[in-house]
Amino acid sequence: MNKKIGLLLCLMIFFVGGxxxxxxxxxxxxxxxxxxxxxxxxxxxxxxxxxxxVCLSTALKLGKLITDNCPNVKVIYTRRTDxxxxxxxxxxxxxxxxxxxxxxxxxxxxxxxxANGTETWVMGLHKSEANLAVARAENAAILKEKxxxxxxxxxxxxSPEASIIFSLYSNAYLSNSILLANKVQKNMVNTNHFINRxxxxxxxxxxxxxxxxxxxxxxxxxxxxxxxxxxxxxANQNAMATAIYSGFVDYYNTVMNKNLETTPATPLPVTExxxxxxxxxxxxxxxxxxxxxxxxxxxxxxxNDVHFKVQFLSSPKKIALTDPQFKxxxxxxxxxxxxxxxxxxxxxxxQAGAAAILQxxxxxxxxxxxxxxxxxxxxxxxxxxxxxxx
Ligand SMILES: [Zn+2]
Numbered sequence: 156m157n158k159k160i161g162l163l164l165c166l167m168i169f170f171v172g173g174x175x176x177x178x179x180x181x182x183x184x185x186x187x188x189x190x191x192x193x194x195x196x197x198x199x200x201x202x203x204x205x206x207x208x209v210c211l212s213t214a215l216k217l218g219k220l221i222t223d224n225c226p227n228v229k230v231i232y233t234r235r236t237d238x239x240x241x242x243x244x245x246x247x248x249x250x251x252x253x254x255x256x257x258x259x260x261x262x263x264x265x266x267x268x269x270a271n272g273t274e275t276w277v278m279g280l281h282k283s284e285a286n287l288a289v290a291r292a293e294n295a296a297i298l299k300e301k302x303x304x305x306x307x308x309x310x311x312x313x314s315p316e317a318s319i320i321f322s323l324y325s326n327a328y329l330s331n332s333i334l335l336a337n338k339v340q341k342n343m344v345n346t347n348h349f350i351n352r353x354x355x356x357x358x359x360x361x362x363x364x365x366x367x368x369x370x371x372x373x374x375x376x377x378x379x380x381x382x383x384x385x386x387x388x389x390a391n392q393n394a395m396a397t398a399i400y401s402g403f404v405d406y407y408n409t410v411m412n413k414n415l416e417t418t419p420a421t422p423l424p425v426t427e428x429x430x431x432x433x434x435x436x437x438x439x440x441x442x443x444x445x446x447x448x449x450x451x452x453x454x455x456x457x458x459n460d461v462h463f464k465v466q467f468l469s470s471p472k473k474i475a476l477t478d479p480q481f482k483x484x485x486x487x488x489x490x491x492x493x494x495x496x497x498x499x500x501x502x503x504x505x506q507a508g509a510a511a512i513l514q515x516x517x518x519x520x521x522x523x524x525x526x527x528x529x530x531x532x533x534x535x536x537x538x539x540x541x542x543x544x545x
Contacts, residue, residue, distance in 0.1 A: 184256075184407065185229045186221060187249040189361065190214035191261035194239025196299040199264030199292070201377030204387045206262040207237065212389070213374065214260045216396035221403065225415055228407075242296055243306045246364030256335065256406075257369035258399065259361055261293060262386060264378040271379040272350030275340040276371040277332040278324055278363055279356030279479075287318065289373070290357035297360065307360065321358030330477045331368035331410060338409075339372060339402035341486055346398040347385060349375050351515060353483040372399065456504060459542045462528045463509035464488065464499040467520035471495055483519055485512060492533065499526065506540060 190211040192198035198206025211234070218230040231252050233245040249257045263274070274289075281287040294312040297303045304311075310320050336354045344351040352373075362369045374395060375382035385391050407415045467484065473496050474480075474489075481487045481498070488499045500523070501512035509525050516523045527539030534542075 183227055183229045184411075185231060185252055185254040186256045186258065186403065187231045187233060187252065187254045187365075188214045188218045188221075189233040189245050189249075189257065189259040191259060191293070192296060193234050193237055196239055196296050198296075199262060199377050201262075201264075201383035201387070202380065204377055204383055206264075206377060209262050209374065209377070209386050209392070210260045211235075211237065213392045213396050213399075216393055217258070217260070217399050220396055220400040224400075225404070227415070239299065241300050241303075241306065242294070242360050243364065245361050249365045249367060249369075254365075254367050256403070257362070257365045257367055258335075258339075258403070259359075259369070259371040260399075261371060261373050263289065263373040263376045264292070265376060266378075268378050268380070271376045271382045272352040273340065273343045273347060273375055274352035274355055274373045275336040275343070276355050276357060276359060276362070276373065277329060277336050277482075278321075278359060278369065279326075279329070279482075280321060280324075281318065281357040282482075286355055286357040289355075290318070290359050293371070294358075294360045310360065312360075318358045321363055324358070324363055328366075328368040331406075332362075332370055333477050333482070334409065335368060335402065335406045336370045337486060338405045339370060339399050342398035342402045342405075343372070343374070343395060344485075346394050347375065347391065349382065349385075351485050351512065353485050353515065356479070356482050458504060459545060460530045461504065461534075461539045461542050463501070463503045463506050463536070463539060464526050464528070465501050465509055465513045465516050465523050466497055466499050466526045467516050467523035468498040469495045470498070474498065484516060490531075490533070505543070506536060 190207070190213075192207035192210060194207075196207065198210065200206065214232065215235065218232060221228050221230050231248065231254060233248050234240045245259075263270075276289070281290060291312050294310075297307055297310070297312055300306070308320065311317050333354060340351070340354055343349075359371050362371055375386050377383050377386065404415050468474075471494065476487045476489065484500045486501050488502065489496050490499070491497070500516045501509050503509040503512065506525065506527075513523055513525055525536050527534050527536045529539065529542060
């Protein structure tokens with residue numbers, strides 16, 4: 156009898172101990188940070204810069220922020236120096252490490268030098284020629300490889316039929332990819348004040364092949380003088396790395412349904428004033444204030460809890476916020492009023508901020524208009540502005 160009780164106690168201690176151990180030793184979350192291009196593949200070029208350098212510098216800064224501040228997150232780089240890494244190899248690194256997240260960092264370029272702004276991509280089939288062109292330009296890195304035919308299942312980025320291969324993509328990771336894309340894109344444009352080009356979808360080889368949620372960020376256009384001037388500065392790269400970091404922490408907290416254990420954050424130095432290329436939006440923070448990359452500090456200050464949004468769609472049926480029709484819409488939200496689900500874009504502390512988003516949304520939903528809330532209560536835009544003057 157005594158022996159039995161002893162054995163029972165031993166078993167109990169074993170199981171309780173095991174459970175406690177599991178709680179105090181959470182699985183390490185792995186993030187792959189992929190700096191685009193490198194080595195003999197410079198990527199796109201600006202007047203004074205090459206894409207590979209801007210990507211690497213920003214990627215290393217992002218990795219350092221995560222490593223310094225998140226003890227439970229492991230950072231894996233696809234490259235840490237100016238070396239050439241094949242696209243298939245980048246995906247392989249992520250897959251063999253069984254990573255939880257893949258973040259690829261790039262810069263854009265266009266023949267039209269006035270094209271500017273930040274956009275974040277998730278894997279999918281392109282809906283426009285413009286989207287296809289961006290993916291094709293990034294996939295062209297393959298052509299810098301010897302024997303590329305052997306590593307890409309016959310895919311050739313120059314062939315018009317090539318992107319058909321991406322129709323085989325399974326959407327298993329799409330909703331989490333969109334979630335991360337939204338959070339990163341929002342933080343990026345709040346930081347660099349670039350035009351918000353939104354979340355987009357196209358066939359990027361590197362995203363196609365990774366078996367985990369993944370995004371590809373086009374920080375801005377090196378072919379645009381204002382964007383380039385901003386992108387090449389060290390302090391601004393720190394600011395953008397911090398913006399991506401905050402998006403990552405926010406994503407982690409949402410997906411894991413818990414707060415990521417972060418040590419007191421040491422923000423990277425941010426001293427440069429962002430170049431104002433986006434429609435003027437009053438800043439809620441003076442430039443000299445460094446917003447630490449902590450999930451506890453909101454990026455925007457809503458005076459009197461006043462929120463300006465853009466309403467672009469009403470529907471009697473509820474539509475998932477991750478629905479593909481919203482893929483180019485920033486910060487999609489919804490509310491229920493008069494038996495209709497109403498869908499909104501943006502969440503801004505000022506009318507000017509929401510007006511900038513309205514311009515973008517109107518390209519897709521011509522009838523979009525501004526609305527305002529105080530907390531959850533819908534108010535008129537005039538009432539909202541009056542509340543801001545109080
Ligand atoms: Zn690139």
